[in-house]
Amino acid sequence: MNNKQLPCIELGHITFTYAEETQPVLNDLSLSLYENCINVILGDSGCGKSTLLSLLSGLIPEFYEGTVQGTMEYHGINLLELPLAQRSRYFGFLFQNPESQFCTFTVEDELAFSLENLGVPPQQMDKTIHHALQLVGMADARSKRLDQLSGGEKQKIALASVLVCDPPILLLDEPTANLDAASRAEIFALLQTLVSVHQKTIVIIEHNVHHLLPIAQHMVLLHPNGTLALQGSRDTVLRHLLYDPAFSHLSPQLSQAHQIVKYWLNRFSTLAPVKAYCQRKLNGEGAVFCAEEFLNLWKQCSPRLPHSIASSSTSGGEWELRANNLGYHYPQTPEHPLFQGTDFSIQQGDFVALLGANGTGKSTLLKLLFQALGPYQGSLCLQGKEISQWNTRLLYRQMGLVFQNPEHQFVCTTVQQELMYSLRNSPLSQQEKEQTVQQYLKRFSLLEHAHKNPFSLSQGQKRRLSVAAMLITGQNILFLDEPDYGQDYTNQCNLMQELQQLHRQGITLVMITHNMSLVADYANKILVLSNQHIQPFSCSDELFQNAALLQKAHLEEPEVYAFSRQLHTLCNQVPLVFSANALKQFFVDTIAESEEFHD
Amino acid sequence: MTDTRRFLERRNPIIKLALILILTLLISVSVFPLFSLSIGILTVLLLCCGSHYTLGQLVKKTKVFLLISVNFMFFMLLLKGIGTTNAPYRFLCFGWTQSDFWTILTLGMRILTISLLSVAFVATTDPNELVLSMILQLHLSPVHGYAALAAYRFLPTLQQEVESIRLAQKIRGIDAEKNLISRLTAPFSLMIPLLCSAVRKGERMAAAMELRGLTKGVQRTYYKPTRITKSDWLFFASTLVVTACIALLLQALGLFHFSFGFHLK
Numbered sequence: 001m002n003n004k005q006l007p008c009i010e011l012g013h014i015t016f017t018y019a020e021e022t023q024p025v026l027n028d029l030s031l032s033l034y035e036n037c038i039n040v041i042l043g044d045s046g047c048g049k050s051t052l053l054s055l056l057s058g059l060i061p062e063f064y065e066g067t068v069q070g071t072m073e074y075h076g077i078n079l080l081e082l083p084l085a086q087r088s089r090y091f092g093f094l095f096q097n098p099e100s101q102f103c104t105f106t107v108e109d110e111l112a113f114s115l116e117n118l119g120v121p122p123q124q125m126d127k128t129i130h131h132a133l134q135l136v137g138m139a140d141a142r143s144k145r146l147d148q149l150s151g152g153e154k155q156k157i158a159l160a161s162v163l164v165c166d167p168p169i170l171l172l173d174e175p176t177a178n179l180d181a182a183s184r185a186e187i188f189a190l191l192q193t194l195v196s197v198h199q200k201t202i203v204i205i206e207h208n209v210h211h212l213l214p215i216a217q218h219m220v221l222l223h224p225n226g227t228l229a230l231q232g233s234r235d236t237v238l239r240h241l242l243y244d245p246a247f248s249h250l251s252p253q254l255s256q257a258h259q260i261v262k263y264w265l266n267r268f269s270t271l272a273p274v275k276a277y278c279q280r281k282l283n284g285e286g287a288v289f290c291a292e293e294f295l296n297l298w299k300q301c302s303p304r305l306p307h308s309i310a311s312s313s314t315s316g317g318e319w320e321l322r323a324n325n326l327g328y329h330y331p332q333t334p335e336h337p338l339f340q341g342t343d344f345s346i347q348q349g350d351f352v353a354l355l356g357a358n359g360t361g362k363s364t365l366l367k368l369l370f371q372a373l374g375p376y377q378g379s380l381c382l383q384g385k386e387i388s389q390w391n392t393r394l395l396y397r398q399m400g401l402v403f404q405n406p407e408h409q410f411v412c413t414t415v416q417q418e419l420m421y422s423l424r425n426s427p428l429s430q431q432e433k434e435q436t437v438q439q440y441l442k443r444f445s446l447l448e449h450a451h452k453n454p455f456s457l458s459q460g461q462k463r464r465l466s467v468a469a470m471l472i473t474g475q476n477i478l479f480l481d482e483p484d485y486g487q488d489y490t491n492q493c494n495l496m497q498e499l500q501q502l503h504r505q506g507i508t509l510v511m512i513t514h515n516m517s518l519v520a521d522y523a524n525k526i527l528v529l530s531n532q533h534i535q536p537f538s539c540s541d542e543l544f545q546n547a548a549l550l551q552k553a554h555l556e557e558p559e560v561y562a563f564s565r566q567l568h569t570l571c572n573q574v575p576l577v578f579s580a581n582a583l584k585q586f587f588v589d590t591i592a593e594s595e596e597f598h599d
Numbered sequence: 600m601t602d603t604r605r606f607l608e609r610r611n612p613i614i615k616l617a618l619i620l621i622l623t624l625l626i627s628v629s630v631f632p633l634f635s636l637s638i639g640i641l642t643v644l645l646l647c648c649g650s651h652y653t654l655g656q657l658v659k660k661t662k663v664f665l666l667i668s669v670n671f672m673f674f675m676l677l678l679k680g681i682g683t684t685n686a687p688y689r690f691l692c693f694g695w696t697q698s699d700f701w702t703i704l705t706l707g708m709r710i711l712t713i714s715l716l717s718v719a720f721v722a723t724t725d726p727n728e729l730v731l732s733m734i735l736q737l738h739l740s741p742v743h744g745y746a747a748l749a750a751y752r753f754l755p756t757l758q759q760e761v762e763s764i765r766l767a768q769k770i771r772g773i774d775a776e777k778n779l780i781s782r783l784t785a786p787f788s789l790m791i792p793l794l795c796s797a798v799r800k801g802e803r804m805a806a807a808m809e810l811r812g813l814t815k816g817v818q819r820t821y822y823k824p825t826r827i828t829k830s831d832w833l834f835f836a837s838t839l840v841v842t843a844c845i846a847l848l849l850q851a852l853g854l855f856h857f858s859f860g861f862h863l864k
Binding site: 059062064084088091093099102104105106108109112114115116121122125161162165367370372392400401403405407408409410421422424 | 726727749760764768788800804806821
């Protein structure tokens with residue numbers, strides 16, 4: 001943040017409690033948001049980030065009712081007294097899912113809708129619409145239907161429909177959550193242009209911080225209880241998050257390099273060189289983070305180098321799921337087959353990542369496996385028997401599916417009943433069933449929520465419940481559709497650890513994901529869907545070294561690889577890896593095993 | 600930008616809606632199938648010549664209604680045939696009079712022609728224009744108009760949601776339940792997640808509309824306002840004149856009259 005930037009929004013002791021709730025979501029919150037820069041709001045799920053955006057936009061308390069105390073001003077204007085309709089002149093709001101904010105069917109109508117509501121004369125609209133579309137690089141899409149656009153294009157049009165009204169402030173609620181890597185990079189580049197060229201002020205909540213951190217200028221970190229934990233320039237906040245022991249317990253979504261360094265510094269915080277390094281950094285010495293300095297610190301701690309990094313190996317179990325010459329097309333579109341003469345296999349005990357750009361047929365493959373679609377060409381066998389010949393009840397005892405939206409699976413009114421429901425056809429006695437349910441509630445940290453309605457749980461809890469409800473029936477193979485979707489960093493880590501535990505117990509896991517870090521960290525087999533074929537890879541390194549395929553399948557190398565490469569260039573003892581867990585483990589093990597640490 | 604829409608697609612939606620209502624009313628109270636048949640043929644001709652819709656697309660869209668209509672006529676034939684004594688037309692234990700055949704054919708043609716009119720309306724009307732003309736010509740409030748449009752936009756999404764929930768629950772064994780109680784309660788288990796999802800989506804949509812300035816009492820302008828033009832009035836009047844001519848001609852031939860009952864008198 002440079003000295004020219006001035007605060008434009010000031011919140012003074014804001015406390016907000018939703019109607020019919022007793023605990024405030026935002027608690028005595030005083031903060032400033034700066035003009036003409038990117039303000040990032042960080043914090044765990046449920047800490048009040050979205051509530052803060054709703055408060056700024058005016059949705060609270062006019063749309064979502066509740067009690068607000070405190071003051072909130074924009075350049076001296078009391079926002080709390082400004083009606084929602086008038087706030088749309090100052091604030092533009094972009095939702096996570098662009099479909100949530102489209103009101104019409106074509107790009108042109110969508111942009112005109114915003115202008116019409118502001119009472120702009122029709123003769124001015126033509127030029128304004130063109131300008132807004134040019135701003136997001138979509139001028140040629142003016143006459144297109146919204147359903148013809150890709151996810152990234154839809155988000156750009158949603159942004160254009162906000163920009164068309166020329167609000168000085170843009171409020172963005174996880175705008176890239178549904179986008180692939182290429183579209184994400186485009187949106188962030190666009191945001192940077194909006195700030196630097198068009199002098200917009202951006203307030204953003206975002207989990208994909210890797211691309212955002214380099215362009216962010218001001219950051220606000222909220223505590224899980226809705227109070228302010230930290231605020232300031234990006235560098236100030238990062239210094240405290242990385243080096244201040246007072247914030248070691250907070251793990252908001254940071255870049256993977258930062259996560260690894262933070263973890264390592266916390267783990268060895270008692271070592272004198274680490275203490276001194278953290279103190280120097282907190283005093284503002286040098287850059288916020290410098291790979292070379294970190295390596296020097298690591299070397300000062302006398303690392304003992306391992307002979308090699310243990311690599312995961314495929315287990316090759318008893319049964320397999322195998323496709324031979326598999327082909328499928330939807331009945332309406334025989335000219336566009338999704339698969340054609342493709343082969344793949346999944347062995348018992350594999351941890352498989354199923355990758356591919358949107359629309360390549362990942363969900364269709366799942367539907368074929370679960371007999372929700374058919375008939376297919378070629379062969380698709382589970383344990384040597386064609387999928388189409390399996391009795392569905394028996395098939396679903398072998399394979400479970402955790403949907404992207406866990407709510408789709410819920411059928412009962414309490415968490416406990418939900419698990420009990422999965423056991424209704426089990427030969428266990430009532431007492432044994434109850435004991436099993438208790439075990440699963442404990443294992444998935446749901447014991448204290450046993451009597452809550454499943455629909456009232458948090459995103460992380462819903463995901464855990466949906467996995468538990470599937471696994472309690474004892475399926476051997478579990479498919480997970482984007483398990484990290486809508487999860488904050490802590491929840492994501494907890495869930496992945498739970499899945500790893502299941503994998504160790506012999507459960508075969510197949511996850512669909514766009515998160516390459518998860519692939520590098522956990523999968524021991526990868527299936528990439530591209531151009532009607534499924535290409536198998538026995539390890540993530542094999543895939544991520546294939547740059548041509550990565551580009552063709554709209555994939556990207558994991559974020560940590562750049563960091564690993566940087567460190568490896570500086571010190572060839574540091575391994576060149578794609579997995580953040582492997583790199584973290586390397587730095588921890590080399591010190592944990594050193595004599596100095598034990599002394 | 601040049602307007603590539605054809606004659607029927609350019610007509611004001613309210614004019615088309617009014618015509619459909621009038622024709623539906625006339626068809627509903629007309630006796631003998633020839634009036635419905637004539638209106639049906641006229642609709643097909645107008646649709647194929649005055650829009651981008653092809654005959655193949657029309658057949659595809661209306662085959663469900665054709666099936667319903669044929670099924671309806673078949674079951675009516677069975678029901679009418681039971682217990683009719685001294686009927687001139689007999690088959691096994693069934694018997695019919697000539698009047699029975701006309702009644703059944705009239706009812707079947709009513710279903711088919713009204714369906715055709717509805718398909719023609721949907722095929723040639725942009726939903727956005729329909730809402731605009733309801734707001735501008737019928738003075739519906741913009742909030743209600745756009746809320747209806749948003750609900751219409753969500754229909755395909757909700758359909759996907761239903762399929763997804765059905766599969767999720769099938770995997771959990773709900774579909775495979777054999778006992779009657781479970782079968783009867785199955786739709787409710789589908790409704791709970793669907794309603795939750797629909798309510799959330801609806802709420803987000805309403806919030807998005809308010810954030811974009813669509814609030815009660817808003818003074819809106821319109822980028823492409825809909826109007827009822829002279830061509831619209833001409834289309835309206837000429838359709839009514841042609842309909843009246845058909846009715847009069849058929850009446851002269853003894854093949855048309857109004858009736859509010861189901862039987863020919």
